[in-house]
Amino acid sequence: MRIAYVTPEFVTERNFSGGLANYLHRLSLSLIDMGHEPVIFVPADRDERFTHEGIEVHRVAIRGGIPWAGILNRATLHRHSSAIGMLKRSQCLCGRVSKIDRTAPFSIVQFPHLGGLSLIRPRRIPAVVRLSSYMPLWAKFGEYDAMPPHVLLDQQRLERLGLLRADGIFGPCGFVGAAVEKDLGRPVTVIETPFVMDAERTDDSVHRELLRGRPYLLFVGRFSIAKGFITIADALPELLRKYPDLLVVLIGREQGGYKGSSAIDYMWEKAGAHRGRVLFLGDMRHDLLYPVMKHSAAVLIPSLVENFPNVCLEAMAQRCVILGTWGTSLEQLLADGESGLLFEAGNPAALSTAVDRVFALTDSARTAMGGKAEERLEPLRPERVVEQLLAYYQGFIDRARTGRDGGAKR
Numbered sequence: 001m002r003i004a005y006v007t008p009e010f011v012t013e014r015n016f017s018g019g020l021a022n023y024l025h026r027l028s029l030s031l032i033d034m035g036h037e038p039v040i041f042v043p044a045d046r047d048e049r050f051t052h053e054g055i056e057v058h059r060v061a062i063r064g065g066i067p068w069a070g071i072l073n074r075a076t077l078h079r080h081s082s083a084i085g086m087l088k089r090s091q092c093l094c095g096r097v098s099k100i101d102r103t104a105p106f107s108i109v110q111f112p113h114l115g116g117l118s119l120i121r122p123r124r125i126p127a128v129v130r131l132s133s134y135m136p137l138w139a140k141f142g143e144y145d146a147m148p149p150h151v152l153l154d155q156q157r158l159e160r161l162g163l164l165r166a167d168g169i170f171g172p173c174g175f176v177g178a179a180v181e182k183d184l185g186r187p188v189t190v191i192e193t194p195f196v197m198d199a200e201r202t203d204d205s206v207h208r209e210l211l212r213g214r215p216y217l218l219f220v221g222r223f224s225i226a227k228g229f230i231t232i233a234d235a236l237p238e239l240l241r242k243y244p245d246l247l248v249v250l251i252g253r254e255q256g257g258y259k260g261s262s263a264i265d266y267m268w269e270k271a272g273a274h275r276g277r278v279l280f281l282g283d284m285r286h287d288l289l290y291p292v293m294k295h296s297a298a299v300l301i302p303s304l305v306e307n308f309p310n311v312c313l314e315a316m317a318q319r320c321v322i323l324g325t326w327g328t329s330l331e332q333l334l335a336d337g338e339s340g341l342l343f344e345a346g347n348p349a350a351l352s353t354a355v356d357r358v359f360a361l362t363d364s365a366r367t368a369m370g371g372k373a374e375e376r377l378e379p380l381r382p383e384r385v386v387e388q389l390l391a392y393y394q395g396f397i398d399r400a401r402t403g404r405d406g407g408a409k410r
Contacts, residue, residue, distance in 0.1 A: 001393060002037040004097050004109040004125070006117050008089075010042045012052050013059075019310050020112055020132050026196050027389075028055045030382035036390075039106070041093050060096045062089050083154035090119040090162075098122040108393045111166065116158035118166050126396040129163055131171030131188070133307050137179050141304035142225030146256040160184070167396050172308035175329035189392060194385035195313045195377055197290075204291035210279065211292065216247035217355065218296040220289065220311045223263035224255040228302030228325065228345065233267040235348035239355055240274040249296070250280045251289065286314075294318040298358045303328050304345050316377055319370030321361065323354045339372035 005028070009021045028038035032054050044059035051057065094117075097109055101122060108126045111118035113134070121127045135156050138144065144152050163169055163184060170189040171177050177188035217239075223229045232248070239246060248271075250264070258266045264280050271278045284292070293299060299315040299322050306312075306329045315322050316333070324330035325345035334340030343354040361369070379385070 001031075001107040001390065001397075002039065002105065003031065003393070004039050004041060004101075004106045006041045006093050006097065006109060006111045008043060008112065008115055008117065010040050010057065012050075012057055013042055013044070020114070022198070022310050023132075023193055025053075025055075026198055026382075027194060027386070029053065029198075030194055030196065030386050033382070034386060034390075039100075041097055043089050043093060058096060058100070060093050062092045064088075064092065079150060080154055082151045083158055086115050086117075086155065086158050087119060089115060090117050090121075093117060094120045094122055097125070101125060107397050111162070113159055113163055113169075116155070116162035118162040119158060121165055126393075126400045127166050128168040128170060128393070128396060129166040131169065131173070131176055131180060131307065133305075134176050134180055135159055136183065137176065137305055138226050143256075143305075145225065167399075168392070170392060173306070173329045174332060176307045191388050191392060192380055192385055193308050193310075193313070194382040194389075195317070195380040196382055197317055199286040199290060201287060202290045203287045206281070206284070206288045207291045207295055210281075211247070211249065211295065214247050215243070215245055215297045215359075216249045216279075217298055217300050218249045218251070218293060219300045219302075220251045220293070220314075221301075221309070222252055222255040223250070223267075225258065226304050228300075228304055229263050230258060230266070231302045231304075231346055231348055231351055232300060233263075233270040235351045235355075236267070236270045236274075236278070237272065238348070238352045240271060240277055242352070243355075243359070246277065246297075248278045249292065250278065251282070251284050251292070253283055290314070290318055293320055296320060298323050298341075298355070300351075301325070301330060302343075302345070302351055303330070306330055308332065313377065313380070316373040319367075319374050321358055321366055321369055322373060323351070323358065333376060334373070339369060339376055 005024055007020060007024055011021045011025045031038045038055055040055060040057045041060055043062050045061060046059060047061045048059040106125050111129045112132050113129050114132055118127055118129055169186060170191050172193040174190050177190050181188050219232060221227050254262055257263055267278055268275045293315055299320045301312055301322060301324045303325055312322060312333055322334060322340040324334050324340055324342050326342050328345050331342060334342060336342040341354050341357050343350040
């Protein structure tokens with residue numbers, strides 16, 4: 001198959017921020033190994049075509065305009081400029097897919113639900129949307145508290161329309177899929193994310209220079225409310241008092257802040273006199289990150305809502321002890337007391353108790369828990385999961401072909 005992937009981010013771009021980009025990178029490498037042709041389309045400030053690790057990548061300049069957009073923007077005092085920007089990105093990216101399809105046809109095109117990129121999808125190519133999250137669900141847990149309400153509403157409406165315009169919807173998480181099915185009245189197929197390690201060699205310099213010999217808890221991800229970052233902050237006074245040698249290591253970036261200031265400032269404020277034991281290391285390449293993960297006392301994933309997070313898969317591959325939350329989709333990956341430890345989402349006291357469970361583990365129990373976590377990755381081997389995805393694609397390809405041949409239409 002020749003498959004177009006339209007995405008707001010990819011690992012080659014400056015705005016690369018994690019989950020979606022990593023997923024597409026790993027998926028594309030697996031597809032190439034299986035003899036298929038993934039083609040990435042990503043927004044940029046210039047048009048460019050190049051190859052990255054055998055993956056064909058098209059940077060698409062977002063320029064030009066929708067004829068009526070300028071009039072609408074001025075008439076509404078730029079109130080809907082964000083929504084117009086979303087339409088423009090969809091128009092430019094989908095236009096490029098259509099142009100290339102005329103000379104080098106695609107079997108199918110896959111969009112993320114994010115930003116409604118499937119709004120102006122090419123009608124002659126079967127199109128599916130993969131759920132990376134779901135805005136109405138994430139909004140309930142504070143993820144968009146910093147976004148103006150009219151902008152939030154516009155984006156929700158356009159993402160919903162993009163989902164409705166697709167031939168099919170799938171995602172890795174049953175929890176999120178059930179919410180979308182309920183709201184849209186359309187079926188959502190669950191296809192878990194394939195996982196492969198994407199760093200052939202690791203570099204333990206960060207661990208060696210900053211952390212070796214010290215017990216530490218590790219958080220990796222966006223510093224946002226929905227990711228449970230504030231739960232960690234509110235648990236800090238108790239944790240740092242109870243465990244005087246403990247460090248808390250934060251890897252990632254800000255998103256949205258908290259109570260008018262940055263989330264990291266709130267974290268340090270809660271640490272008080274122990275601020276020096278909360279280490280903010282920014283973003284980190286995987287080759288540096290994996291040794292930091294491997295040697296942590298535990299990897300914290302205190303999310304209020306989740307969607308099959310990459311950081312959990314990476315920690316499982318490193319045989320880490322993982323602290324996750326109940327009722328957020330993480331129980332799809334972790335069995336409490338066997339392959340990880342689960343606690344009540346949004347409850348700092350429950351997080352503190354879960355950390356007590358970590359330090360109560362014997363070495364043999366830690367090893368057994370890490371082994372069980374790694375075993376859960378076996379069904380996510382690319383040759384298994386990608387075959388499921390290809391079979392899913394094929395159903396829409398066959399249906400489109402039947403329609404073109406005069407049979408039942410899509």
